[in-house]
Amino acid sequence: MIRRGVIGYGGRIHGSIDHVLRRLDPSVQVVGVVDSNEEGTRTRLAECDRQNAVFYKSVDKLVRRAKPDALAIGTRCSLHSPYAVQVARYDLPLFLEKPVAVTLKQATDPERAFRKSRCQVVVSFPLRVSPLCELARRDIAGGAVGDPVHVTAVNYVPYGTVYWEQPYRDYDIFHGLFRQKATRDFDYLSCLMGSPILRVTATATRGQVFGAKKKAGLVSSRCKEQDTCLESPQNHKRNGSGGSPSDHLCLFNVDCGEGHRFNEDASSALLEFASRAHWVYTQVFSSRRDAAACGATVSWYLGTVGFDWYANALKRVRHRSPFSAVERVGEGASHLGGDQELGYSFLELIRTGKGSRTPIQTGIQSAYACLAAVESAKQGRYVKVRQVSC
Ligand SMILES: NC(=O)c1ccc[n+]([C@@H]2O[C@H](COP(=O)([O-])OP(=O)(O)OC[C@H]3O[C@@H](n4cnc5c(N)ncnc54)[C@H](O)[C@@H]3O)[C@@H](O)[C@H]2O)c1
Numbered sequence: 604m605i606r607r608g609v610i611g612y613g614g615r616i617h618g619s620i621d622h623v624l625r626r627l628d629p630s631v632q633v634v635g636v637v638d639s640n641e642e643g644t645r646t647r648l649a650e651c652d653r654q655n656a657v658f659y660k661s662v663d664k665l666v667r668r669a670k671p672d673a674l675a676i677g678t679r680c681s682l683h684s685p686y687a688v689q690v691a692r693y694d695l696p697l698f699l700e701k702p703v704a705v706t707l708k709q710a711t712d713p714e715r716a717f718r719k720s721r722c723q724v725v726v727s728f729p730l731r732v733s734p735l736c737e738l739a740r741r742d743i744a745g746g747a748v749g750d751p752v753h754v755t756a757v758n759y760v761p762y763g764t765v766y767w768e769q770p771y772r773d774y775d776i777f778h779g780l781f782r783q784k785a786t787r788d789f790d791y792l793s794c795l796m797g798s799p800i801l802r803v804t805a806t807a808t809r810g811q812v813f814g815a816k817k818k819a820g821l822v823s824s825r826c827k828e829q830d831t832c833l834e835s836p837q838n839h840k841r842n843g844s845g846g847s848p849s850d851h852l853c854l855f856n857v858d859c860g861e862g863h864r865f866n867e868d869a870s871s872a873l874l875e876f877a878s879r880a881h882w883v884y885t886q887v888f889s890s891r892r893d894a895a896a897c898g899a900t901v902s903w904y905l906g907t908v909g910f911d912w913y914a915n916a917l918k919r920v921r922h923r924s925p926f927s928a929v930e931r932v933g934e935g936a937s938h939l940g941g942d943q944e945l946g947y948s949f950l951e952l953i954r955t956g957k958g959s960r961t962p963i964q965t966g967i968q969s970a971y972a973c974l975a976a977v978e979s980a981k982q983g984r985y986v987k988v989r990q991v992s993c
Pocket of ligand 1: 610611612613614615618637638639646677678679680681682685697700701702727728729785788
């Protein structure tokens with residue numbers, strides 16, 4: 604039996620335990636939880652965990668009394684780093700949700716804490732370890748494009764309403780979509796190119812699609828425009844565009860944020876790698892339905908390798924011989940198999956003390972790149988990316 608302690612038992616960590624980890628190893632049990640919402644957590648816990656899990660007021664009590672074999676941190680973004688610093692004191696494998704940090708101090712704190720720690724971490728970066736990204740990485744490392752110098756990467760997010768109609772819009776907790784969202788993309792691209800990001804210039808557009816002047820506290824059921832508003836529950840259902848089909852926060856009111864403290868409608872970055880490769884990246888949150896796209900294209904003298912997680916496929920074109928190929932991934936797994944690979948990686952870490960494919964350094968390095976992008980978008984100039992030294 605694997606005894607698991609969880610700090611912040613929310614929707615994401617519940618999915619990763621119940622739908623991923625327990626399928627790989629049915630002996631996984633949640634034995635202890637630290638969560639400020641005990642009642643909500645109890646309703647979320649699987650039946651078998653509901654009987655065993657004990658709630659604790661602190662990480663220290665959880666570790667000493669529940670004696671877990673491994674820990675997970677699944678709180679919202681702003682608490683990942685403070686809890687990770689606490690967990691670094693223990694010699695226990697840790698599954699840590701992304702982003703690892705949302706401020707510079709939050710990134711340097713775990714860098715310091717993990718320098719001497721024996722706690723090994725699997726950062727929740729499913730894209731980097733997904734079979735599709737791994738295939739692309741192997742193709743590129745094998746010379747499919749020649750020197751990988753030029754990359755474009757896109758994220759046309761079809762479920763972007765969540766960032767305005769759910770708590771994800773709370774800037775104090777999630778700190779915007781360069782940090783909350785782009786962190787996993789910056790990470791997989793760095794892995795794909797086999798090189799760290801050195802400097803970034805970025806821009807962001809806010810308040811042109813979502814967020815506006817409607818009154819504070821407004822929810823769709825109390826809005827006079829719900830028949831015509833494209834984001835009302837009834838229109839979400841009618842036009843098949845995704846978004847919540849039940850009563851939800853207004854996407855066009857003042858609570859969405861203001862100034863820089865506001866999720867971006869779209870944001871873009873130009874990044875330079877240590878290898879001298881450069882990469883154009885953009886994420887947009889108003890795409891819907893078949894416009895969904897998330898992936899990268901690497902193209903140079905010898906060929907082009909491009910893949911997309913929504914199309915579930917990788918295309919390789921040989922520029923100098925008459926062959927092109929499309930390879931498809933089997934369907935059905937969350938994050939196209941990336942969550943399962945993270946699960947295997949975490950179980951390996953618990954059993955052998957080795958095997959993390961996304962150690963703490965990957966999470967901190969990606970946070971540094973995201974923070975540089977935020978800074979650049981504010982200042983309108985290139986910003987150097989701090990490099991992890993732990
Ligand atoms: N890796 C991925 O691909 C991926 C996908 C989705 C979400 N996420 C990340 O997962 C995180 C959680 O998202 P979610 O949708 O599960 O959120 P959620 O709100 O469902 O879960 C957060 C949990 O933390 C608890 N909590 C709040 N304050 C706490 C405190 N002080 N101490 C302990 N627990 C506390 C809440 O009660 C809740 O149970 C987010 O940071 C998000 O960015 C990652």
